[in-house]
Amino acid sequence: MTLSHHPSESLLAAYAAGVLGEGASLIVAAHLTLCPHCRGAVDHLEALGGALLEEMAPLALAEGALDAVLARLDTPAAPSPTRATASRLPPPMGEAALLPAPLRRHLADPSAATLPWRAIAPGIRQIALLPRTAGGGNAHLLKIAPKTALPRHGHHGQEYTLVLAGAFQDRSERFARGDVAEVEADRVHQPITDGQDCLCLVVTEGPLRYMGMIPRLMQPFTGF
Ligand SMILES: [Zn+2]
Incomplete structure (x- = not known):
């Protein structure tokens, strides 16, 4: 890869x-x-x-x-929360096999082969991985249908995306499995997926600002 x-x-x-x-x-x-x-x-x-x-x-x-x-x-060190070894987790199956171990351990059922997606908009499903922080930051898995544009949005803080399957295009750049996109605060953008489902981890450090009426109505329900 x-x-x-x-x-x-x-x-x-x-x-x-x-x-x-x-x-x-x-x-x-x-x-x-x-x-x-x-x-x-x-x-x-x-x-x-x-x-x-x-x-x-x-x-x-x-x-x-x-x-x-x-x-x-003399005291055994406590394992770091994000660096726990994969050895204690059951071997992943199905769609869960696409998730690196540090992500699987945040699922309600880390051994489930089917992931508990929740539809949040046409063509967009999500799973919350971390509770929302006081500052509005959060971490979600997103599964986005082929050829789907995310609502155009800006940020009050940094946004990080890690692609786990499929790919998306953001302006002139293409991001595929393993790639990390860092989008700085205040840059408005609208990523669009390639010809297959795109699975990614999206982390924001502050609340998003959606552009346009319908995305703004979605704001209370979505966290990406
Ligand atoms: Zn690297």
Whole structure:
């Protein structure tokens, strides 16, 4: 699989430093399962961060902090929420096999072969993966019918999309499985799917602003 669109360096760096929000972390964690190139980059960044911390430790840590850190070494580390290993999940079947493990574990029934889609508009179905944040951000799986345009919309925050099946076109760019689209705040756009169902993960960091009357009426019901 050849990927054309990777997460930005700043997104990977924030992920490696553990400072990304839960939704954006899901985008990166799922992309990493599909992209050895970015996995290598994140490993490198994490090693770099660890080395920097080690260098800084004698200067920056308060008295007693080293003892506290050493004591914690005896405690088994809790698994990170977005990096839980796939080994504890049953092997995926059916449509669920298209979902990377970091996404499947957010489904109500991670072992179900059929995904619990909910129709939200003609040709568009969704599954909420994370509860909506106080700031209006959210994470959804979307399944969009072939040749369907999403309502034209802008954002109050960043929007991230990871394609899991099919493809879509956004302006002059095409995004297929594994590709990540980052759309900055205030850019209005209208992606349109290719000739097959498009399954993707969409994360927004703030509420969307729909353009036009009908999409605005949809606003209370949709989160993408
Ligand atoms: Zn990548």
